[in-house]
Amino acid sequence: MNSNSLVSISDISKDEILGLLEQARYFEENPNHKILDGKVVATLFFEPSTRTRLSFETAVNRLGGRVIGFSDASTTSSSKGETLKDTIKMVSNYVDLIIMRHYLEGAARYASEVTDTPVINAGDGANQHPTQTMLDLYSIYKTQGTLENLTITMVGDLKYGRTVHSLLMAMQYFNPTFRFVACKELEMPAEYKDFCDKNGIKYTEHTDFSADVINSSDIIYMTRVQRERFTDIMEYERVKNLYTLHNAMLDNSRDNLRILHPLPRVNEIDYDVDDNPKAYYFQQAQNGLYARQAIICKALGIEINK
Amino acid sequence: MSNKKELAVAALQNGTVIDHIPSSMLFKAVKLLGIAQLHSHVTIGNNLSSSKLGTKGIIKVADVNFPEATLNRIALIAPTAKVNVIRDFEVVEKHDVVLPDTIIGLVKCSNPKCITNNEPMKTRFEVIDRSDVTIRCHYCGHSVKSKDAVIE
Numbered sequence A: 001m002n003s004n005s006l007v008s009i010s011d012i013s014k015d016e017i018l019g020l021l022e023q024a025r026y027f028e029e030n031p032n033h034k035i036l037d038g039k040v041v042a043t044l045f046f047e048p049s050t051r052t053r054l055s056f057e058t059a060v061n062r063l064g065g066r067v068i069g070f071s072d073a074s075t076t077s078s079s080k081g082e083t084l085k086d087t088i089k090m091v092s093n094y095v096d097l098i099i100m101r102h103y104l105e106g107a108a109r110y111a112s113e114v115t116d117t118p119v120i121n122a123g124d125g126a127n128q129h130p131t132q133t134m135l136d137l138y139s140i141y142k143t144q145g146t147l148e149n150l151t152i153t154m155v156g157d158l159k160y161g162r163t164v165h166s167l168l169m170a171m172q173y174f175n176p177t178f179r180f181v182a183c184k185e186l187e188m189p190a191e192y193k194d195f196c197d198k199n200g201i202k203y204t205e206h207t208d209f210s211a212d213v214i215n216s217s218d219i220i221y222m223t224r225v226q227r228e229r230f231t232d233i234m235e236y237e238r239v240k241n242l243y244t245l246h247n248a249m250l251d252n253s254r255d256n257l258r259i260l261h262p263l264p265r266v267n268e269i270d271y272d273v274d275d276n277p278k279a280y281y282f283q284q285a286q287n288g289l290y291a292r293q294a295i296i297c298k299a300l301g302i303e304i305n306k
Numbered sequence B: 001m002s003n004k005k006e007l008a009v010a011a012l013q014n015g016t017v018i019d020h021i022p023s024s025m026l027f028k029a030v031k032l033l034g035i036a037q038l039h040s041h042v043t044i045g046n047n048l049s050s051s052k053l054g055t056k057g058i059i060k061v062a063d064v065n066f067p068e069a070t071l072n073r074i075a076l077i078a079p080t081a082k083v084n085v086i087r088d089f090e091v092v093e094k095h096d097v098v099l100p101d102t103i104i105g106l107v108k109c110s111n112p113k114c115i116t117n118n119e120p121m122k123t124r125f126e127v128i129d130r131s132d133v134t135i136r137c138h139y140c141g142h143s144v145k146s147k148d149a150v151i152e
Helices: A014-029 A051-062 A084-092 A107-114 A130-144 A162-174 A190-198 A211-215 A233-239 A281-299 B002-009 B023-033 B068-076
Strands: A040-045 A066-070 A097-102 A119-124 A151-155 A177-181 A202-206 A219-222 A258-260 B015-022 B042-050 B054-062 B082-087 B090-096 B102-104 B124-129 B134-137 B143-145
Touching: A014 A130, A014 A162, A014 A281, A040 A051, A040 A084, A051 A066, A051 A097, A051 A119, A051 A130, A051 A281, A084 A097, A084 A107, A097 A107, A097 A281, A107 A119, A119 A130, A119 A281, A130 A162, A130 A219, A130 A258, A130 A281, A151 A162, A162 A190, A162 A219, A190 A202, A258 A281, B015 B023, B015 B068, B023 B042, B023 B054, B023 B068
Parallel strands: A040 A066, A040 A097, A097 A119, A151 A177, A151 A219, A177 A202, A219 A258
Antiparallel strands: B015 B054, B015 B082, B042 B054, B082 B090, B102 B124, B124 B134, B134 B143
């Protein structure tokens, strides 16, 4: 077990979050920095992913490190029945850092317990994806100048969307006000509303994606409503377009409003929003590079001398 | 009174009596204690009348002193249970069961996509609410009320 591992956003404190944001800002200004010279990083993707893997590998390369790994578990020994523990133990012999994505929930936690090499969780099933949360926080921080006292509206699939759950937990330190916009079938689970209640976080729930909600928001965090989440397909057909954002809906929104989306998008944000300066989802994905550079350095215990 | 009833079931010279188990949880308690593997005399009673619980179950095991940690497993499903240690037909010790903060290797996670259901490893749960005994998987984060928990 290495204490620098990052498995869940709840593993790190408010100070550590703020420290990572400062580091991310530094890397945005100085993206190429040969501080990983001589380091080898493994990217173990037991489940395919494009954006996350490429942004991690770019981050390592821009820091001057080397990458080994795989992007498809079917070409590895795990297809022969090797346990995760054995794969991790073996890879630990070769590298300084393991970045892994797995389709099973809790896989990264377990991996971090069986090795002394630091592990970064790049997503474990529907469970945790802390580097996504860090890039979301960085995007909010960058566009608003602060994380404190913001009104954040979450829209779409609030029941299964792990990104909204992790963001909610991470924002607990910054006195947010949440607006949860979803249909009954996909509303925010009780455990997260309980979490808000226990931590004194204000929230309101809405089934309408109304002008009032939009015009009082600093951040709108859109998520994809997936057809396979519905038991009743008629219900899906009824709600699928209720939570689509169109450019005209932003006419009276705040100047500082920014639209975030973890991507990939399907039809929940109309293409006519893309050219609005308040659309921020592509820059958000770019921020993932800087956030991950900061996280990689923290996991390796590397201090940056600015 | 109740002593008389217990004696009517089986007089225990030495051993352990676990009393005040809710009837619906008795057989889970039997499983948690690993009683199927014991060779000493075991008496199990169920649906006995209880002023506190309505009906209760009771387990009497001769000549066995369970380790504290083993007995405390029962707190997971029967926090009302009482342990009596018997020597020469006398109760020499009587205590409650205490739920530990962490439960390792007893409960099966109900999430089929949890790593614990797919690797040869021990499960681990943390108690997150003592009032209704809710436990959460250390790995996948799924929580379950312990009375609904599946015992491995």
